[in-house]
Amino acid sequence: MRTSISGKAMILYGIVFLFIITLTFWLSYAGTVGRLQKDLEDANLALLKQVDSKVEAAFRQTEKDLLSMAEGLEFVYFMNNSYSDDGHRYSIYYTLTNRLKEFIWNNPNYSSVFAYSHISGDLMTEETYLKQASSEFNWLAQYLNMPEYFKWLSTQKVWDGHETQDVITLVRSFPSLSSPGFRKGLMAISIKEAQLFQMIQTIYEDGHGGQFFILDAEGNVVTHDDKSQLYRNMKSLPYIQTILMDPGSGALNMKLDGIKESVFYRTSGYTGWKFVSIVPESAVFEPIKVTRNLLLTFAVLMFFLALAALFYVNRWTFKPLDRLAGKLSGLNKRRGHGEESIGLRNLEHIFDEMVTDREHLEQHVRDSKPMLKWKIMMDVLNGNRSDFHAMYHHLEFLGIHMYSERFIVCTAEIGKEGEQLAPRDETLYTYMFCNVAEELIRTEHAGLAIDLGGGQAAVLLSFAEGDAEQNHLRTLVILELILDIMKRQFGLTVTVGVGKCRMEMKEIPNSFDESQKALHYKMIFGKHSVISVDDLQPPDRQDYYKLSRMIDPVMEAMRQIDRVKMLTYLSETFREAVESNLPPELIRQLCYDLVMKSLQTVKSIGIEPEISMGPLSNFYDRIGKCENWKDAERLVGDTLEGLAAQIEEKRNQRGKNETIERMLDYIREHYQEYDLSLDRLAEMFHLTPPYISKLFKDHTESNFIDYMIEIRIKAAMELLKDKSIKVNDVSGAVGYANTRSFLRTFKKYTGVTPTEYREHMLKPVSS
Secondary structure (H helix, E strand, O other), X not given: OOOOHHHHHHHHHHHHHHHHHHHHHHHHHHHHHHHHHHHHHHHHHHHHHHHHHHHHHHHHHHHHHHHHHOOOHHHHHHHHOOOOOHHHHHHHHHHHHHHHHHHHHHOOXXXXXXXXXXXXXXXXXXXXXXXXXXXXXXXXXXXXXXXOOEEEEEEEEEEOOOOEEEXXXXXXXXXXXXXXXXXXXXXXXXXXXXXXHHHHHOOOOOOOOOEEEEEOOOOEEEEEOOHHHOOOEOOOOHHHHHHHHOOOOEEEEEEEOOEEXXXXXXXXXXXXXXXXXXXXXXXXXXXXXXXXXXXXXXXXXXXXXXXXXXXXXXXXHOHHHHHHHHHHHHHHHHOOOOOOOOOHHHHHHHHHHHHHHHHHHHHHHHHHHHHHHHHHHHHHHHOOOOOHHHHHHHHHHHOOOOOOOOEEEEEEEEEEOOEOOOHHHHHHHHHHHHHHHXXXXXXHOEEEEEEEEOOEEEEEEEXXXXXHHHHHHHHHHHHHHHHHHHHHHHOOEEEEEEOOOEOOHHHHHHHHHHHHHHHOOHHHHOOOXXXXXXXXOOOOOOOHHHHHHHHHHHHHHHHOOOHHHHHHHHHHHHHHHHHOOOOHHHHHHHHXXXXXXXXXXXXXXXXXXXXXXXXXXXXXXXXXOOOOHHHHHHHHHHHHHHHHHHHHHHHHXXXXXXXXXXXXXXXXXXXXXXXXXXXXHHHHHOOOHHHHHHHHHHHHOOOHHHHHHHHHHHXXXXXXXXXXXXXXXXXXXXXXXXXXXXXXXXXXXXXXXXXXXXXXXXXXXXX
C-alpha cells in the first residue's frame, strides 16, 4: 500500500505539531505561573517600599521640625545655663515652656518634646520642668555621647511630666552638628507608637491579612499589629536572624506554627529598621491557582482542536502537492521514463527553480543596498528613525559601522571653480566625495555619507569616545583633509557646514538643521571652506580663562607623572580659590571638578573608570566631612597621587615600541606640512592606516589627529610669544593652509584666540 504525500506529511507534521503545542503550553504554564508568583512578591515588596517611604518622609519632617524649633535664642540660654540674673532665668523658662507647648499644639502628630541641658542638668518638657533631674526621669542623659548627631529610638515608655506613653523618639544633639565632648545638651521629640502604626495602616487599605511589624537593628520591636509584642526582642528567631543579616530587601518562605507563611522584608536606608510583612501562602498564591486552572483548561481544549486540525484541515492542505506529484508522474510517463511512484522526489525540479529564484532575489537585494542606505540615512536625518538599537540589524546588513551616541552631521556642497556642473557630473562628483569622506572617517571613527541631490551631500559621523568639543575638533580636521583631497585630486571646491555634536540619535535632525544653517553662510566665509555652527554663535565671555588656567596645569602635571608640579599647582589652585573668598560649597565643587577632570584624563590614557574609581567610592562623603579647605586639598592631592600612580604603572607595563617612536620623530619633523596624514604615515612605514591608528592609540594614549593638533598648537603658542610674527605667518608655519581653520582650532584647544593669547595670556609672563 502506497502512502501519498498528503498522508506522509500529515503523519510527520502531525507529530511535530502536537509536540510543539504540548511544549508551548507547558512553557506558557510554567512561565505564566512563575511570573505571577514573581509579580505577587514584587507587589508585597512594593507595599513595604511605600511604607518605608511614608515613614521616612514623616521622620525626616520630624527631624526638620525639631531643628527649626531648636534655632530659638531661648534654647541657647537654656542649654548653656547662661543667664544674667534670676529674672532673666525665669523669663527664659517661661518663654521656652510656651514655645514647647505651642510646638506640640501646632503639631498634633507629636506626643511630647524634651530639652536637656548638660551644663545645668535641667530637663524641660511642654508639661513640666525638672531642675537637675535625677536619672530616673532624665533618660536623655545616656545619649549625650552617642557617635551620631541624631538617633531614632525604638518604642519605649516615656514620662513627659503628665503621663507615661509608648513612643518612638528622635534624639538630637545640641548644637545640631556637635560631636561627643562638645555638646551642651540634647533635644528629643516623641511620636506615639499608635500614631506610627496608624500611618502604616493607611497603606494597606483593604487590610493586611497577616502580620506586620517593624524591628530596629538589634531585633527590638518598634511597632506591631499585635500590641502584646511591643518591647520584645525577636533576634533569637531563625528567620529574624536571616532578615537582620540582609542589608537590603527580599522574601522567604517558612512554616510558623505548622502554617506555610511568606515573609517579605525591607531595610530602611534612613533608620536601618526592618519592615516585615508575614502573609499566609494560601492568601498569596490564591490568584495563581485560578490562573493555573484556566491554563490547564485552555491547554486541554487546544489539544483537541489540534487533533481536529490534523485529521481534517491538514488533509486538504497537502492535496495540491498530491496533484502536483501526479502531474509530474504523468509527464514522466509521456516522456518515456516509465511509471514512477508518487513522492517528494518528483518535486525536485520545482525546488531547483525556487533556489534559482532565491539567488536572483539576493542579487536584487545587493543591487538595492545603496538605495536602502540612502533611505535609512534620510529617515535618520528627518527624525523618522531615532532608535539606534531598533535599526542596528539594518545597518549591520548594509555593512555600515556606527556607534550608538556622539553624532555630528555635516552638509557639503560640491562644485567646480568657474564651471556650472551638469546634473550627471554633479551626481558623479558627489559620489566621489561620499566615497572619500567615508574612507577617511572610518580610519579612526565611524560614519556614512549620501547624495542629497543638486550637488549636495550629507555626512554623518559618530565617535566611540570624547566630549563634544573633542569630537567637533576631530570632525573639522577630517573635513579639512577631505577638502584638500577633493581639490588636489579632482579639482573640485567643497563647502561644508558643520552642526553641533549630539549625544543621542533622536537629536541628529537638530545637528542636520544646524549644518544646513552653517552652509548658508558660504557667501561670507567663501567657497571651499568648513563652516561650523559654532562660528555663528556669540562668544561666551564668562570667567572661563581663569578657571581653565587653574585646573589644566594640574591635569597636565598628572599626565606627565610630575607629582611635585602637580601638588604645587593644586596648592596654588586652592590658595587662589580661598583668597577669592569662595564659599565652602564652591570649594567642594572645585574638589569634585578636579577629581572628575582627573578621571577623564586617566580614561583618555586607557585606564577604565571601574579601576580608577576603586578608592573613590566614598569620595563625596569624605569631602563633605572635611572641616577646612586644607583637609579638602590634602584629600584631593592624595586622590590625584593615586591616579598618577595608576598612570605610571600602566606606562611601565606597556614598554616602548620602536616603530611608534620613529613615527613620532617623523611627525615632530614634518608637522609644518599641511598634508601630513595617516595615509602618508602608512605609505612611509609600509603599514595600513587602521593598524597605525590602533598602534598610535595604544602607545601614545591619544589618536593621530589629537596628537598632531597638540603638537601644532604648542608650536604656535611658542611662535606667538614673538610679537613680530603675524598670526597668518604662524598659521602657515605650524601646518595650517587655511588661517581660519587655525584660528578655530586654536580657540577650541586653548579657549582663546591667538590674538587674545598674545595680549592677555602672556602679559603675566612679561611683567
